[in-house]
Structures are given as structure tokens and as C-alpha cells.
Amino acid sequence: MSVNASPSRRVNPVPGAGIGREARASWAFVERNFYLVRRYWHLELAFLVFNVTSAMSVLYIGEAQMQRDAAGAIAAEQRLDLVLYLGIGTVVWAYLRAVFGNVGEMVAWERWEGTIEYTMMAPVSRLTHMLGVSLFSIIYGLARSALLLGVLALFFSVDLSRANLGGAALVLLAGSLSFIGFGIMAATLPLLFPERGEEMTFVISSLLLVVSGVYYPVSVLPDWMEPLATVSPATYVLEGMRATILDGAATLAIGPYLLPILVLGVVTLPLGLAVFGWAERYAKRTGKLKRSG
Secondary structure, eight states: OOOSOOHHHHHOOOTTHHHHHHHHHHHHHHHHHHHHHHHTHHHHHHHHHHHHHHHHHHHHHHHHHHHHHHHTTOOGGGSOOHHHHHHHHHHHHHHHHHHHHHHHHHHHHHHHHTOHHHHHHSSSOHHHHHHHHHHHHHHHHHHHHHHHHHHHHHHOOOOOTTOOHHHHHHHHHHHHHHHHHHHHHHTHHHHHOTTTHHHHHHHHHHHHHHHTTSSSOGGGSOTTTHHHHTTOHHHHHHHHHHHHHTSOOOGGGOHHHHHHHHHHHHHHHHHHHHHHHHHHHHHHHHTGGGOOO
16 A cells, blocks of 8 residues: 555645635734834834824924914914814824835844844745735734824814714725835835845835825925825825815715825835845845845
8 A cells, every 4th residue: 555645635735725824924924023013112112202202293383373373363264273184194194104114124123133034035925925014014003003193182182073084094094005015115125235224214205204295285395396296195195084084075085085095006016026026036146135234
């Protein structure tokens, strides 16, 4: 009797087993990144304090301007709620920046840990790897922004009676997809430049911050800069969030914001994976994965 397994058992996998295996592998990256964040909790606390104090400074500017408008006898219906306007920009940008930056941050942390080479050589598809990292980035961004929002709520009172919170959440989650695509492309920097690659990602996020209308409408930008806002998903996320929260726009009316967000997501996600794949092959060929700094 042959001791070899039956050929039929070797060639007929269980239906869905491959998908389930890839899903478990993606979730493993979520868990791994959670433990990394927990290990460096003191850095997270420092960045939370930085985000809170920066946000409070911006919102107090809005508070001061509103008091000035009131003292100038401007009618209440003509005054823009600057605290809420700036608050939306601050919290949304904190979330999108966390989603965008976390992908590159995980690459940098793996260099510190000395595990980047093992991850890149593991028998796991890069799509599975990036899905896990991206899912963690969304969870991480939501948690971090919720903490920021909770702290700001202790200092500022805003009126959300007209807000369409469901529509706002839909816009925010759709924007996550586009920012993940940008984040995967930006993650090539710490992959290719071990010394200062992570800091270089701030250049990209800073450019997006300037042209996206986080703290001001895009219309105030110079004419030559306004077209740059059309390629930033943050522009449409912020406009959609302000429409649903400030103006109470119905969910069915936010299509003009969702459409460009989804189009950018369809373009940037595969483009990000392609760019990262090229950078990974280059890093392996040149031996950059062996360097930790």
C-alpha cells in the first residue's frame, strides 16, 4: 500500500480555504501592529497631547473671531460657526493623517524592530500584507480621532442639531480608501531611505494640508494652486463633512462629494500597490532591507 497521500486530496482544496487563509493573514498584521503601538504607548501619548494642543489653538482662533463678529454687531444668521468649521477640519485631518501616515510608520517601526526583512520575505502576498496594515490604519485613525474629539468636547460647545452624522460617517469612510492609496505610495520612502524616510512622508501630507482646505475654503488659494485641490481626496472629504454637519445635507445629496472620492480611491489603491511593489523589488535587489538606520 502506498504511503503517499491521494492525488485528489492534494489538488482539491477546500472551497474558500484560500480566502480564509488570506483573511487570517491580514488580521495577523492588524494584531501585530496593535502590539507595536502598545509597545510604544509613550509615543502615542506624546502625539495625542500634540494633536490636542494644536487643535485647541486653532479652535480658539475661531472662538476669538466669533466674539469679534458678535462685538461688531454682525447678525447671528450671517456669522459662520468658525469653531465648528475649524473643528471639522481639525478632527477630519487628524483622522486622514493617521490613516495616511500609519502605513509608512509601520514600515519604519519594523526597521527599528529588525523585522522588515522577515516580513518582506514571508510567503504572504503584498496585497494581503497591505490589506492588514490598511485595516489597522482605519481602526487606529478612528480611535485616535475619537479621543481627540472627546477631549475637544470638554472645552468647546458646538451645535450638532442639524447635522447628518450618518452621511458624514459615509464620506469619512469613503475618504479612507483614497488616503490609504496615498499612504501606501508614501510608505515607499521609509522603505527606500532607511535614515529619514518616515520624516519625508510629512512633506506629502503637508502639501495635501495646504491645498485641501482644512482650515479655510479652497477658493482663497491662488489660481495656480486651486487645481491641485482637485487631486486631493481630503478636499472632497472636508467639503462633504461640512455639508452634512454644518448645512445638514441629506445623504442622497452627497453624491458630488462621494464620486470623486471613490474615483480617486479606485486610481490610487492599485497605483499605490504597484509603486510599493517596485520599491520592494528595488530594496531587495540593493540590500536596503538589511539596514535598520
